[in-house]
Amino acid sequence: MAKKGARELVGMICQTCKSQNYVTERNKVNMAEKSEKSAKLQIKKYCKRCKKHTLHKETSKLK
Numbered sequence: 001m002a003k004k005g006a007r008e009l010v011g012m013i014c015q016t017c018k019s020q021n022y023v024t025e026r027n028k029v030n031m032a033e034k035s036e037k038s039a040k041l042q043i044k045k046y047c048k049r050c051k052k053h054t055l056h057k058e059t060s061k062l063k
């Protein structure tokens with residue numbers, strides 16, 4: 001069942017200081033099921049540089 005290549009790594013970038021603090025896996029298949037045009041993820045996460053929770057945006061896929 002588990003197909004390889006369905007997941008892709010994406011970085012999460014702090015929108016305040018633009019530093020990439022997190023790397024996460026995104027499952028293309030699941031994302032496609034949720035909504036046809038899935039907007040980029042925006043999550044509030046803790047940023048070490050800003051020392052507070054900031055909005056993190058998903059970057060384009062990592063290589």
Ligand SMILES: [Zn+2]
Nearest residue numbers: 014017047050
């Ligand atoms: Zn930051």
